[in-house]
Amino acid sequence: MFSGRNLSFCAIGAAVLTSVFLAGVFVARPAIAQPMPIGGMGSVLDIGDEPGRISTEETVISDGPFARQMVFFRTTEAPGTVIIHTSERFLYIVQPKNRALRYGIGVGRDGFQWSGLVRISRKAEWPDWTPPAEMIQRQPYLPRFMAGGPGNPMGARALYLGETVYRIHGTNQPETIGSAVSSGCFRLANGDVIDLYARIPLGTKVVVRHGASI
């Protein structure tokens, strides 16, 4: 039922991969592999991961439409809920009175594979990275393991989504914010993911939505 190829790109470690089979109560729609919604992906920014490239905690998107900002947002979800719109490349934290704090994100291949309802199950600062085998096959130059730090493609923080392999994480490629990218799930610039991390407690409800597909 699960296609390893489709699921493994944003996996940090094999331990997480096995836990996907426990996917349970919080997952509204199981993360089954399905055809890529072409409209949702748009043109994919096909750049490889760049382990070792430094991106600091201070890196935020400060200008343009993908800068963090308060926006009008009408929803029946309670304040504090996180809503991710993959086709728009935005993540929202719902605020009272029809507004939301909006962050620009980059959406990886796996981010488009799944939508549903989960809770934040774990949080980590400067997470380690163990690229899965499929990813190493595509990008043979990748290390087998990389300790967390400013040169790590997983970036400054990771927020794990329920029992799935999906996560919200940082990046050492901040220029990919606003794009569909080939790997990862939902990435934010390091400074922005740090801001998000501080606002989002464990157990926060996360809703992931795609645009419709034909």
Add this chain to the structure above:
Amino acid sequence: MSTEARAFAGVLFALTISFASAVSAGTLDTVRQRGTLACGVNQGLFGFAERNDKGVWSGFDVDFCRAVAAASLGDPDKVSFVPLSAAERFDALREGKIDLLSRNSTWTLEREADLSVLFAGITYHDGQSFMVMRKPDVTSALELDGSKVCVQTGTTSQANLADFFRANSMKYEERPFPTPADALKGLADGQCDVLTADQSALYAMRLELKKPSEAVILPDVISKEPLGPVTRADDPAWFNVVKWVNFALVNAEEVGVTSQNATEASGSTKPDVRRLVGVEGGLGKKLGLDDAWALRAVKSVGNYAEVYERNVGTKSRLGIPRGLNQLWSMGGILYAPPLR
């Protein structure tokens, strides 16, 4: 006859036809006989109607003209754009100089009741908002108590401003300016803490600041400025065509049909998609068009999201968040009746 002479005679002939038919025939027939859609647009408004140095028009309102041309004439380029001032726009429509007005016009009761025109829907929900410099880190208009507010004199914005502060028991000092440019300078120079105008205008004004990222436009919208396309009131058939082109673009976004996948959408098994692209339902004929009308509109300019993002959203320099102009199911209030 030389080619030029023949062409000239053809134009004369078409003009005669169109003059005669403006009275007797419907607008759709007139447009077809003429072979172009005469579309009234703004003389120049960043993101909504702009003409480049080659004379090519672009913008949110311009794309709506093209979508109607694609649906009714089969070609998004068969539009003659007629730049109009605010004062002359409704007369131009009533007198038949244009077939359609797509010029950031606010839908109000008075306009429909007094001017014999009909608004065919809302393409853009605008409204008055506030811009502040980032330093004080204000995130809501309700935190503006005691501030100095720059505003253009003689506008509805000035009256709305007074109403908003009174309704929320807040005090403010008004700094009135004769033009938007002066009001912006007032904010940049620190003569006021806040600038108020319609939200779309504020995003355009922000780009003129030395450091646009230092200014923040608050998400609060304190007035209703629903903008939409306008037709003459005496032609319900044409009014319907224009109205449903708008609905088709919104529905296309909702069901996931884009300019990129419009062709393959014909092979979809989803009834909503099939009716939209015209392989089921025979809806185009009911409007006096052919069944591929909506498919052509979406192929030409894209669905609502594509039109929005390209002209005023994330792919434009304006970068206006969708806000109210997001689908009803995605955080906004855009809701189009079904194509069936």
